[in-house]
Amino acid sequence: MTATTAQSTPPDSTEAAYARACRLIETELGGRRLAPEPRTGLDDLTRTRRHKIALFNAIEFHCCLSSRLEAHRVVKAMYPYLDPHGFSTDAALTAAWNILEPDAHTWPKKVQNERRRLTDDRVTRALVEANTAVADHA
Structure with missing residues (x-):
C-alpha cells in the first residue's frame, strides 16, 4: 500500500x-x-558585468590615469588573465603594466622595477576592492 500526501x-x-x-x-x-x-x-x-564595473571604478580611483578610456583599456587587457574567482595573476598584472606604462622599456632597470612594484600594488588594491564590492552584492 502506498501513501500520498495531499497538498494543503x-x-x-x-x-x-x-x-x-x-x-x-x-x-x-x-x-x-x-x-x-x-x-x-x-x-x-x-x-x-558588476565585477568589470567595480574594477573599472577601482582602477580609475587607485591608478594615475590620463583618461577614463585608459581605465577601460586596463580592465579590458586584464580581464582575460584573471583567475576564475577574479583574483590577480602575473599575466593580468603584466597586461595592466603594458597599458599603464607603455614606455617602460626605455627606463633604467631600477626605475622599471620600482614603478612595476608600485603599479602592481595599486592594481592589486583595485582588484581587491572590486572583488569585495561584488562579494557584498552576492
Whole structure:
C-alpha cells in the first residue's frame, strides 16, 4: 500500500521550479535543502558585468590615469588573465603594466622595477576592492 500526501496549500505560481522541488522534498521526505539554488548563465553574466564595473571604478580611483578610456583599456587587457574567482595573476598584472606604462622599456632597470612594484600594488588594491564590492552584492 502506498501513501500520498495531499497538498494543503495551492501552488505559488511565482515560486521557482527549484524552490518548489525542494519544498516538495522537504514535505514528502522530511529532508532538507543542502545546496543553494543553482546559478544560471545569466547570473554569471550579471556578476561578470558588476565585477568589470567595480574594477573599472577601482582602477580609475587607485591608478594615475590620463583618461577614463585608459581605465577601460586596463580592465579590458586584464580581464582575460584573471583567475576564475577574479583574483590577480602575473599575466593580468603584466597586461595592466603594458597599458599603464607603455614606455617602460626605455627606463633604467631600477626605475622599471620600482614603478612595476608600485603599479602592481595599486592594481592589486583595485582588484581587491572590486572583488569585495561584488562579494557584498552576492
